[in-house]
Amino acid sequence: MEVVDNYRILIVDDSDFSRSSISAMLDDPRYNIIGEASGAKEAINILVDRKAHIAIIDIVMPEISGIELAEKIKESFSNTQIIMISSLSQENIVIDAISVGASDFLQKPFNKETLINSIEKVISNIEEA
Amino acid sequence: MGMVVNSFQSRENNLMEKIHLSFSPALSIYNQAVLERSKPIQLFNNLEIDENGKVNILFKLEGELTGHIICSFSIEDKVITQDELFHYQSIFTESMNILLGKFLTQLEEETGLMSLISSPRLLTNNKFITEIDSFLHAIKLKTEYQLLTMQNSFDCTIYINANNKNSSKV
Numbered sequence: 001m002e003v004v005d006n007y008r009i010l011i012v013d014d015s016d017f018s019r020s021s022i023s024a025m026l027d028d029p030r031y032n033i034i035g036e037a038s039g040a041k042e043a044i045n046i047l048v049d050r051k052a053h054i055a056i057i058d059i060v061m062p063e064i065s066g067i068e069l070a071e072k073i074k075e076s077f078s079n080t081q082i083i084m085i086s087s088l089s090q091e092n093i094v095i096d097a098i099s100v101g102a103s104d105f106l107q108k109p110f111n112k113e114t115l116i117n118s119i120e121k122v123i124s125n126i127e128e129a
Numbered sequence: 130m131g132m133v134v135n136s137f138q139s140r141e142n143n144l145m146e147k148i149h150l151s152f153s154p155a156l157s158i159y160n161q162a163v164l165e166r167s168k169p170i171q172l173f174n175n176l177e178i179d180e181n182g183k184v185n186i187l188f189k190l191e192g193e194l195t196g197h198i199i200c201s202f203s204i205e206d207k208v209i210t211q212d213e214l215f216h217y218q219s220i221f222t223e224s225m226n227i228l229l230g231k232f233l234t235q236l237e238e239e240t241g242l243m244s245l246i247s248s249p250r251l252l253t254n255n256k257f258i259t260e261i262d263s264f265l266h267a268i269k270l271k272t273e274y275q276l277l278t279m280q281n282s283f284d285c286t287i288y289i290n291a292n293n294k295n296s297s298k299v
Contacts, residue, residue: 014248015226017219021159060226062248087230088245090237107234108227109159 006032007123008051012043012069013058013085018108022056025112031119040064044072052080054122059086059093070100081122085110144240144293145170145270151235152272158224161278164285168273176262176288178255181205184214185252186222188229192244194236196268196291197261199252200225202276203284217278221285222249224276228287242295266290 037043059066084097089107149170182205188198268291
């Protein structure tokens with residue numbers, strides 16, 4: 001797979017504060033935040049318009065959960081890798097995330113180093129594919 | 130009969146202790162705010178939440194503990210603009226989401242009780258709070274935190290109204 005200069009990232013979380021915090025952590029030329037969505041429908045609309053290498057998705061969201069969104073993304077945008085995030089990290093939550101094809105799971109709150117390590121791990125999988 | 134009652138009381142006290150232990154004493158929220166516990170877990174009888182000067186957020190609790198958690202954030206005596214209020218409300222809501230998520234994850238490790246929270250909902254009037262107060266909940270516990278940001282600090286109270294569907298686990 002071609003190595004690119006910067007990786008296109010979509011952030012999906014119903015919390016404005018969470019989205020802006022995550023976006024601030026990714027303030028680096030290597031990462032291009034193509035959009036921030038507060039829910040699943042908005043996320044899909046962004047992906048139709050602008051493809052993403054990575055989607056960071058909160059699990060607990062109103063109407064359509066992050067898990068359901070991840071399933072839809074895997075169906076329609078199979079090249080988009082997914083990192084799931086949640087304040088909950090019980091075993092069944094993590095298993096649900098893995099079962100829908102998430103490349104990683106992070107429990108909130110996470111720091112910049114943890115997030116970057118996760119993204120770089122996903123990027124190395126993309127580059128090796 | 131005395132032994133059954135004592136056993137019930139002992140299980141309830143045990144659960145209360147585990148709930149207290151499962152709440153983090155302090156949390157950093159994305160290095161932009163800090164939550165610090167200011168009062169330990171206590172019992173309460175009625176949800177006396179004044180809508181004046183308060184922002185109230187509701188989380189539904191589902192699983193082996195079922196019910197509602199109301200998080201109340203005081204803006205009384207604060208001189209803040211409407212934009213600042215939205216900003217602080219967003220920090221508060223996500224802080225509570227993080228605190229409660231970690232609490233439920235830890236509670237499952239302590240007790241085996243598996244429960245989840247819904248996404249948060251802003252309560253715009255006290256009618257729903259009155260309704261929740263009228264439900265029969267075996268567990269009525271509250272705790273208090275301070276939310277500290279660079280510019281301000283806020284008193285927060287968390288009210289847990291729940292029933293334990295699996296009392297044999299504790």
